[in-house]
Amino acid sequence: MQTEIDLKLLKIINTLFICGSVTKTAQALNLSPGTISYALNKARTLTGAHLFIRTRSGMKPDTTARELCLRYQKFTGTSQDTLFAGEESEKNVLSFMTYSPVEMMLVSNPARSEALSYHFSPYLSSTTERLSKLKSGEVDIDIGAKLPAEPLINNVKLFTTPVSLLVSGENKRYGERLTLDEWRTGHHAVWSVLIDYYCNDALKSQRAQQFLQERKVKMISGSIVNMVTFCAASDCMMMIPDYFTPLLTKNFAVRRVLMPEEIEMHYDCYCHFSNSLLENANALKVTNDIILHLKSAAIASPSAL
Template sequence: MAAIDLNLVRVFVTLYDARSVTLAAERLHVTQPSVSYALSRLRDLFGDRLFVRSRDGMQPTFTAMQLYPALRDSLAQIDSVLEGSKEFEPRHSQKRFRLALTDLGEMALLPRILAHLHAQAPGTELEVVPLEIDKVEDWLATGQVNAAICSRPIQAAGVERRVLLSDERYVCLLNRDHVSIGDSLSLEQFIQARHAVVAASTGHGLAEDVLRKQGLQRKVSLKVSHFSSLPRILQESDLLAILPEQIASAFALEAPLKVLDLPFEVPPFDVALHWQAHTTRSPAQRWFCDGIVEAITRA
């Protein structure tokens, strides 16, 4: 097989991640016909269709699935070496960074991060990607995001971790005038009450894990995708919700809500920044991660 063009490798990896010619073209900042032409060349090189159109997008063939890990890792290493050779001047940079973050992170951390980064690099762009805890490991490995902030540790090889907030804890948030719960919450009241639950994809599932291990079941009446919708829901209902204390206290200052201790033990947790270790060869990546750490830990 002839030597493969690096640009074709980039198209292959991007198309594999995006599962869409349109999205791949957007991420590569090229036209859709350019991606289609590159795919045609890739098919000739490997003697395989590589991707097949389906109702769920461009699905990789078995050959593509075999090729992907090696090509992805090789491309990441090459990009890391190339980035490491470039100078980075924050004041004059127009670079875009992508950060995976929950809506809680957007409310509690993003203003500080944005203010700190733009004070040093006003021309840079920050794109926030809604965190999906089951996908973030792949996002970091493939370079879809520069970094991710979450409370659940990412254990993948090659991922660096830096704690931003330590010893956070979960509490219960509910209507200040709840009809049956006063200034404290018993386990019986907790079990009997109706609850609002936020999607596990946010990574905030530690309390759920504890309940499951203790064999406790609660009445879940509502499941939502974002924590930010809870204040309005809780103040107009008798539902209970489990949230990190810092954001629950902030919600209680702005709405007729109250914060109570949970009637069972949940270990404290850390909120940490995660990134792929090899990317720190890039001066821009180092600046970005260091800036986030500084913005949060020195605030």
């Protein structure tokens, strides 16, 4: 974040935080709404953050906007207690961006807190969009592939897991482990979102990528549930982090098959959350409980760590 933000901009951001709307901020500062919008766009350019997003209840500040407000208060001697009073008690929803199997695990957790409601957004493959939604406050918790390091975003590694295959439970063609010939001749369903698989063996890595590119793809989908349902009713196979296989084989008519030895791959999963959650004790506790729950599931899965 750049620091060339003058006191006038900080005052506008601080007032917008308090008023919750551009119109009310303009009235409070005796400026036009256009001037407020111009100043907000300028601040967004300088910080590289959204600062505020529009919601039904008004303009919602992100972590960067909060920090700028505190900077303004420190300079002017404004009391911080009044500005942030009551914010903690207003947090009654946690917004997530993650894979559908993780959603299933979270909502079915018997120890899930009833104090907060869960809102889920479709998982995006773009790291830029995922980071943007975390920084803007649209998403509280992002669970998926690791995001680039950001000062305002925390991350916790949940697990490392091998990659396996799912095939129809009625498919008796394949044994416990797929052969390379079966991989080449079989039909594949491809999950278009999850692409961060990697090989631990540098000597095998290039060949493994070549084998992936040579697949006979019959279906491509961004929905894991759609793909698992398709595989259960067809002769297709799909790659999946082994961590999710107990959940999916329990709820769908599919079974787990090991990857060919020549294409052994792995996947790492992380939990990301913004600094704003650190300001709410209840939300932070629920976040920590979620992390512990997902880590404990890794211990119970076939080979996740």
